[in-house]
Amino acid sequence: MKTNKIVFFSGNDLKAILTMEKCIDAMKSAFMALHSGKAAMPLRTKLEMEADNGTALFMPAYLPEVCKVGVKVVNMNRNNPAKGLPLIHAMLMVFDSTTGVPLAVMDGEFITAMRTGAVSGLATSLLARKDAAIAAVIGPGTQGETQLEAICKVRAIQKAYVFGLQTERAQNFAAKMEEKLKIPVVVAKSADTLLKADIICTATSSNKPVFNNLHVKSGAHINGVGSYKPEMAEIPSDTIARAKVVVDQMTGCLAEAGDIIQPIQQGIITQDHIHGELGQLVAGSISSRTTEDEITVFKSVGVAVQDLITADLVLHLAKEKNIGTSLML
Numbered sequence: 001m002k003t004n005k006i007v008f009f010s011g012n013d014l015k016a017i018l019t020m021e022k023c024i025d026a027m028k029s030a031f032m033a034l035h036s037g038k039a040a041m042p043l044r045t046k047l048e049m050e051a052d053n054g055t056a057l058f059m060p061a062y063l064p065e066v067c068k069v070g071v072k073v074v075n076m077n078r079n080n081p082a083k084g085l086p087l088i089h090a091m092l093m094v095f096d097s098t099t100g101v102p103l104a105v106m107d108g109e110f111i112t113a114m115r116t117g118a119v120s121g122l123a124t125s126l127l128a129r130k131d132a133a134i135a136a137v138i139g140p141g142t143q144g145e146t147q148l149e150a151i152c153k154v155r156a157i158q159k160a161y162v163f164g165l166q167t168e169r170a171q172n173f174a175a176k177m178e179e180k181l182k183i184p185v186v187v188a189k190s191a192d193t194l195l196k197a198d199i200i201c202t203a204t205s206s207n208k209p210v211f212n213n214l215h216v217k218s219g220a221h222i223n224g225v226g227s228y229k230p231e232m233a234e235i236p237s238d239t240i241a242r243a244k245v246v247v248d249q250m251t252g253c254l255a256e257a258g259d260i261i262q263p264i265q266q267g268i269i270t271q272d273h274i275h276g277e278l279g280q281l282v283a284g285s286i287s288s289r290t291t292e293d294e295i296t297v298f299k300s301v302g303v304a305v306q307d308l309i310t311a312d313l314v315l316h317l318a319k320e321k322n323i324g325t326s327l328m329l
């Protein structure tokens with residue numbers, strides 16, 4: 001007879017457990033593990049659901065250091081926003097890697113948003129100017145929220161601008177984030193407002209660049225999280241060419257990130273232009289920003305170790321707080 005118990009974590013359970021500070025710390029461990037070969041993570045499997053205008057990603061990872069193996073299934077259904085539904089839905093399954101025993105099932109929507117914000121927070125802490133004070137978020141959606149939250153944890157941000165396609169959505173984002181972060185968050189009135197930004201976060205599902213290279217001031221740091229297909233790009237090729245570029249994972253970005261693939265295909269940069277991976281930066285094996293005027297870019301497509309390390313964090317914190325619902329298998 002089976003006696004295994006697993007714990008189910010709803011989105012609300014996870015909101016009661018996870019903090020951005022802890023997630024940023026967890027990302028440091030995840031990218032160190034990836035860099036030092038202490039994580040196994042095959043390239044994710046992508047399934048195009050053409051009839052439904054969606055993409056499903058199957059993202060496995062193994063982290064022997066925390067005795068966990070797991071997989072996240074994440075769906076991006078591009079018709080959802082028009083239906084009033086979130087773009088992304090996801091679920092995570094976590095197992096004890098020493099025995100294979102199932103441990104937990106968790107909602108993946110909040111974990112995805114937190115770990116995607118947290119990795120940009122980590123990259124920002126390592127790449128942005130120390131005196132960065134003005135932020136800009138392009139894409140007032142789920143990821144945009146955690147992008148702004150994360151950079152406010154690692155730099156003393158005094159004001160943020162938000163750029164959106166729909167004024168109402170941008171206004172709602174500004175009001176919500178102003179309340180949450182206790183800084184002024186202002187809907188940008190013109191494209192050149194971006195020139196004020198020390199840190200720019202792009203979090204859209206755009207196929208073409210969402211800003212003009214001329215609107216990026218010297219010394220700015222950019223986090224680009226939105227593109228996950230070769231035909232999608234948020235950052236102009238000339239900005240990529242002008243910047244020191246760090247990626248979450250080289251193979252992933254070269255296979256999926258239009259922001260990197262397109263300037264290579266256009267002959268504007270070669271692969272050698274990519275400075276390195278976040279794990280190398282965390283380990284100190286590549287340099288960070290070397291001048292105050294340098295433009296830095298962190299491009300992420302998202303990797304499965306981020307989800308698994310966050311799930312491990314959830315399991316630890318949930319025990320302390322007695323959160324989660326036990327289910328018999």
Ligand SMILES: NC(=O)c1ccc[n+]([C@@H]2O[C@H](COP(=O)([O-])OP(=O)(O)OC[C@H]3O[C@@H](n4cnc5c(N)ncnc54)[C@H](O)[C@@H]3O)[C@@H](O)[C@H]2O)c1
Nearest residue numbers: 116139140141142143164165203204205225226300301302
């Ligand atoms: N890198 C990662 O690890 C990672 C993780 C999760 C999601 N993503 C990607 O991030 C993107 C955003 O996801 P989300 O969940 O926030 O979606 P969302 O639909 O909640 O938000 C996207 C927002 O961007 C706006 N937008 C689109 N084009 C724009 C433009 N040109 N200028 C300004 N605003 C624009 C949309 O109107 C919307 O408000 C998606 O492409 C998603 O796949 C990446």
